[in-house]
Amino acid sequence: MKHDMPSPAGAKMSTHSVFGAPCWVSLTSRDLKATEEFYGAVLGWQWRPARLGDRFRIALADGAPVAGIAGVATMWQMAVAWTPYFAVRSADEAVARVQERMGTAAVGPISLPPGRAALLADRDGATFGIWEGELFTDWETWRHAQPAFITLHTRDAFDAAIFYGEVLDWASDTPGCCEVQYEGGEVVLRSRGDVVARIESGALEAAPDPTIRPHWQVHFTVTDVSACTRAAELHGGSVLSKGSDEAVLRDPDGAQFTVTSRRGR
Incomplete structure (x- = not known):
C-alpha cells in the first residue's frame, strides 16, 4: 500500500534520542469532521492542518501536538483504530526484525521527510508503528501533554516482551535504550525513568470480540473521567468500562481508547 500516514515529523529531537520508546500515536477514522467533533468534546482537543493533505489533522492539547488523525480508513481499507509509534534508529532494520520473528509489515517503510515510517503487526496480531527520524515535537513535552502511556493486551506478556525487545x-547494551522489568505479573517499560508502556497477559488471539484480542491500548490523561464519559455518550461514542480513575471508551467509528485521571497516574 502506497500512501502517507499521520506521522511524527517536523521537530529537532530525533529517534536516536529516545529509541525504542513510544514517540507518537495516530488514529485512522472514516469521517474526519465527526472525529474532530468527538475528540474535541471528549478531550478538549483543538486542531491544525497536517502537511500530508486535507484528510489529515494534528490534535493539540493546550497548544501542544499530541496525536495525528487520518480520515482514510475507508479509502485505504484500513481498520479504525488508535496506533502507537515507537522510535527506532533504522526503519528498515526494525521491519526486517519483525518479519524474521513472524510479525507482519502492513505498510512501509515509506519516506515521510524528515523521516521514515512503517505500520506493523506482532506475531499475535497487535498493530503498532515505527518511526525513524526527527520527532513531531519535543519528546518530554509530548509525553506530559496528554498521552500517559500505552498498554499491550496480549496472549503472553513475557513472550511479547521478547519480541518487542528484539525488534526495538x-x-x-546501547546507551539510552528502554529498561524492561517484570512487576506484579506484567512487563513494565521505562524510558528516562518514566513508565511509558505496560504489557499484560490474558488476551485471546481468536476471540470474536476485538476488545479482548491482542491490541495496543492508548491512554490519555484527563482531569475529569466522568465528564469525558458523559461527553463520549452525548457525541455518539460508548463507555466500555468505567472506574473511579479510568474509563475505556469507544468513539463513533469504533476506535477504542482509555482516559485516565491525572490523580491516578
Missing part, C-alpha cells in the same frame, strides 16, 4: 532494542 529494549534492555540492550
Whole structure:
C-alpha cells in the first residue's frame, strides 16, 4: 500500500534520542469532521492542518501536538483504530526484525521527510508503528501533554516482551535504550525513568470480540473521567468500562481508547 500516514515529523529531537520508546500515536477514522467533533468534546482537543493533505489533522492539547488523525480508513481499507509509534534508529532494520520473528509489515517503510515510517503487526496480531527520524515535537513535552502511556493486551506478556525487545532494542547494551522489568505479573517499560508502556497477559488471539484480542491500548490523561464519559455518550461514542480513575471508551467509528485521571497516574 502506497500512501502517507499521520506521522511524527517536523521537530529537532530525533529517534536516536529516545529509541525504542513510544514517540507518537495516530488514529485512522472514516469521517474526519465527526472525529474532530468527538475528540474535541471528549478531550478538549483543538486542531491544525497536517502537511500530508486535507484528510489529515494534528490534535493539540493546550497548544501542544499530541496525536495525528487520518480520515482514510475507508479509502485505504484500513481498520479504525488508535496506533502507537515507537522510535527506532533504522526503519528498515526494525521491519526486517519483525518479519524474521513472524510479525507482519502492513505498510512501509515509506519516506515521510524528515523521516521514515512503517505500520506493523506482532506475531499475535497487535498493530503498532515505527518511526525513524526527527520527532513531531519535543519528546518530554509530548509525553506530559496528554498521552500517559500505552498498554499491550496480549496472549503472553513475557513472550511479547521478547519480541518487542528484539525488534526495538529494549534492555540492550546501547546507551539510552528502554529498561524492561517484570512487576506484579506484567512487563513494565521505562524510558528516562518514566513508565511509558505496560504489557499484560490474558488476551485471546481468536476471540470474536476485538476488545479482548491482542491490541495496543492508548491512554490519555484527563482531569475529569466522568465528564469525558458523559461527553463520549452525548457525541455518539460508548463507555466500555468505567472506574473511579479510568474509563475505556469507544468513539463513533469504533476506535477504542482509555482516559485516565491525572490523580491516578
